[in-house]
Amino acid sequence: xxxSVPDIIRYxxxxxxxxxxxxxxxxxxxxxxxxxxxxxxxxxxxxxRGITAVYVEFFRGTSLIVQLFWLQYAIPxxxxxxxxxxxxxxxxxxxxxxxxxLSEVVRTSVISVDKGQTExxxxxxxxxxxxxxxxxxxxxxxxMLPEFGNYSIQILKGTSLVSLIGVTDILYFGDVYRSSNxxxxxxVYFILLIIYxxxxxxxxxxxxxxxKIAKKGAAT
Amino acid sequence: MATREEEMTTQxxxxxxxxxxEVDYNANPIVSYKDVHKSFGDVHVLKGINxxxxxSEKIAIIGPSGSGKTTIIRMLMTLEEPSEGDIIVDGENLxxxxxxxxxxxxxxDKHLHGIRDDIGMVFQHFNLFPHKTILNNCVMPLTxxxxxxxxxxIELSKEMLSRVGLGDKLDMYPSSLSGGQKQxxxxxRALVMxxxxxxxxxxxxxxxxxxxGEVLEVIRDLARTEEMAMVMVTHEMDxxxxxxxxxxxxxxxxxxxxxxxxxxxxHSENPRLQDFLKRFRAx
Numbered sequence: 001x002x003x004s005v006p007d008i009i010r011y012x013x014x015x016x017x018x019x020x021x022x023x024x025x026x027x028x029x030x031x032x033x034x035x036x037x038x039x040x041x042x043x044x045x046x047x048x049r050g051i052t053a054v055y056v057e058f059f060r061g062t063s064l065i066v067q068l069f070w071l072q073y074a075i076p077x078x079x080x081x082x083x084x085x086x087x088x089x090x091x092x093x094x095x096x097x098x099x100x101x102l103s104e105v106v107r108t109s110v111i112s113v114d115k116g117q118t119e120x121x122x123x124x125x126x127x128x129x130x131x132x133x134x135x136x137x138x139x140x141x142x143x144m145l146p147e148f149g150n151y152s153i154q155i156l157k158g159t160s161l162v163s164l165i166g167v168t169d170i171l172y173f174g175d176v177y178r179s180s181n182x183x184x185x186x187x188v189y190f191i192l193l194i195i196y197x198x199x200x201x202x203x204x205x206x207x208x209x210x211x212k213i214a215k216k217g218a219a220t
Numbered sequence: 221m222a223t224r225e226e227e228m229t230t231q232x233x234x235x236x237x238x239x240x241x242e243v244d245y246n247a248n249p250i251v252s253y254k255d256v257h258k259s260f261g262d263v264h265v266l267k268g269i270n271x272x273x274x275x276s277e278k279i280a281i282i283g284p285s286g287s288g289k290t291t292i293i294r295m296l297m298t299l300e301e302p303s304e305g306d307i308i309v310d311g312e313n314l315x316x317x318x319x320x321x322x323x324x325x326x327x328x329d330k331h332l333h334g335i336r337d338d339i340g341m342v343f344q345h346f347n348l349f350p351h352k353t354i355l356n357n358c359v360m361p362l363t364x365x366x367x368x369x370x371x372x373x374i375e376l377s378k379e380m381l382s383r384v385g386l387g388d389k390l391d392m393y394p395s396s397l398s399g400g401q402k403q404x405x406x407x408x409r410a411l412v413m414x415x416x417x418x419x420x421x422x423x424x425x426x427x428x429x430x431x432x433g434e435v436l437e438v439i440r441d442l443a444r445t446e447e448m449a450m451v452m453v454t455h456e457m458d459x460x461x462x463x464x465x466x467x468x469x470x471x472x473x474x475x476x477x478x479x480x481x482x483x484x485x486x487h488s489e490n491p492r493l494q495d496f497l498k499r500f501r502a503x
Binding site: 114117123124135138 | 298299341345348360365409
């Protein structure tokens with residue numbers, strides 16, 4: 001039973017680069033979206049708040065798989081255009097989806113910074129932008145760290161969905177291997193679990209660390 | 221409270237810096253409240269405040285809890301918008317501005333930013349920036365708001381922090397200080413900005429009793445040596461009596477008594493004030 005293990009590893013690991021690159025790109029994209037949308041939802045301008053609310057609720061309220069299928073199959077069919085390669089579609093869909101979740105983390109962290117901090121910076125005559133950049137965000141960032149860690153692990157696991165639109169990640173290679181070696185199915189998926197877990201280990205470590213930093217960030 | 225002896229030594233040390241300050245009540249006031257009202261929801265807290273504050277004048281506001289003392293100074297610091305009336309700072313309307321056609325409209329952020337530069341405030345709960353060292357709590361507003369070169373800002377901040385007795389704690393974070401020390405940092409941070417008028421919002425109320433003295437000592441020193449006007453909302457009655465040029469007793473949303481400390485605290489016949497003082501002294 002175990003003699004096939006090295007073969008399976010060697011085979012599925014071909015997708016390692018794609019899995020990690022989609023993860024890194026999608027995570028980076030979702031962080032950017034999180035800050036853009038999170039801060040827009042705190043804007044004074046109603047229309048900006050409205051548009052971001054629609055984005056956030058739409059992406060939180062619909063399934064990531066269906067979003068992937070829309071970008072990959074439905075839109076090209078309807079409009080006759082190919083949006084991008086499957087790799088990019090994976091990055092965009094995952095990034096937009098988790099960006100919507102994370103924007104709520106950004107928004108609530110900013111709100112939960114003590115009001116006295118804003119008042120002190122108004123009393124020092126800082127502009128709105130300076131207040132945000134120098135006083136509120138540095139403190140809010142600490143509060144965000146644990147949730148950003150959690151969601152990063154979720155994003156990693158979410159990347160496995162891209163195999164459904166034909167992106168050659170580790171799950172894709174696992175499926176291919178299993179389809180020609182049906183009796184190895186259990187072992188293939190067991191190895192995939194282990195690989196995901198190993199990639200997630202540094203993220204788990206970082207989010208634990210983030211939690212400690214967040215605890216220290218309490219206002220005076 | 222500092223003992224008489226301590227006071228004497230401070231007096232000696234600062235003798236040279238003492239500015240002889242007679243408040244000039246014929247000068248133009250730097251701040252005028254004109255029939256200012258404030259409601260929070262259905263609660264009408266301030267019911268017509270009229271008050272002129274003169275350059276270098278030291279004012280203490282006393283009164284029962286919930287009488288709106290703090291709201292008076294928060295409106296001047298632009299933290300609370302008046303429901304009605306005008307606040308004039310150095311001849312300019314703080315909360316309203318003139319549109320092109322002469323119509324008065326609600327002040328923009330930019331308008332407020334332009335005027336509140338002359339105003340500083342110290343808060344009951346200090347509100348230091350917890351992610352910055354003590355030195356940087358003072359340096360950051362100077363470099364960002366005043367655009368002061370960093371080395372100059374550091375010099376000025378060190379000087380001010382030494383003045384409040386914290387010259388040896390520059391690299392510590394606020395969380396490692398006592399309440400009294402935090403409040404002194406907060407004062408240094410407000411002072412480096414050189415405001416023309418400084419507001420103190422119950423700055424000793426959140427402190428353990430044994431830490432009150434060190435904070436009052438700093439204010440006493442400021443009152444003697446600084447030309448800026450000061451408005452203190454306080455429960456420290458003896459302290460108000462000692463340093464204020466004028467004491468205001470706030471009651472029922474209005475300034476019920478106004479006059480020199482001795483006039484108001486010792487000789488007023490106002491029964492509400494008598495009652496307030498009696499309850500206060502009984503505590």
